[in-house]
């Protein structure tokens with residue numbers, strides 16, 4: 001059973017009230033895209049999510065919220081997501097986004113988990129909020145998630161939105177502090193911590209309850225022949241193949257902590273990229289990843305994390 005643990009439901013323009021703060025809106029303007037073309041990218045209806053899941057053979061998915069008005073332009077009310085997934089119970093689940101530093105965040109997080117059925121807190125991001133993850137104000141939300149045994153999904157590392165700073169997101173020592181302070185809290189680092197794959201890998205080896213989703217990573221390996229033989233050679237290698245080599249060659253007690261996720265990629269293409277990792281590595285003369293490990297990323301690794309979801 002394939003679970004995609006990081007999808008996004010979003011109504012355009014209602015859920016992007018920040019306008020130009022959104023990288024997508026800005027790039028559409030820069031490229032001279034029409035409003036219809038922008039809508040096609042930005043609007044991610046439930047019908048679209050379900051269609052794309054079907055095309056990729058995905059069984060279940062988790063739609064995440066995002067509240068990053070000034071840095072990303074997104075502000076998706078949690079009630080909207082809860083309402084949208086409701087008719088698809090058992091197929092679609094959801095994660096509640098909060099602004100970690102808001103005084104009301106712990107109450108909202110608890111309401112979403114307890115009354116609205118959220119199975120995760122996320123997506124949250126230190127760079128979206130200009131705050132370090134180990135700021136004590138954020139601890140109240142981690143405590144709620146821990147007490148309900150739901151994971152917190154954190155986008156740390158870098159983010160495309162130019163208003164969001166690397167100062168907070170890029171320092172994964174703050175993530176280390178979260179795991180040290182909340183050893184029982186399940187934490188999912190989104191996008192494998194891109195571009196800090198080494199740091200993400202070593203932190204996962206160190207902390208029993210730290211996981212990473214791999215959204216965005218294997219998509220770049222979609223065309224191994226082009227990636228290997230045609231320029232730019234190093235882009236897909238460094239951003240798609242190498243992270244898997246780093247992860248599986250680093251000593252760890254548990255090598256089953258990468259989770260399948262596609263974020264805003266086309267799931268079918270993302271899966272194509274994932275299936276190309278081993279052929280691509282082989283073509284380049286590198287060792288390949290044991291196939292059973294790769295299969296577990298798709299089918300198994302989510303199970304100890306999302307205990308509220310039944311296979």
Ligand SMILES: [Zn+2]
Nearest residue numbers: 006008123263
């Ligand atoms: Zn995301």
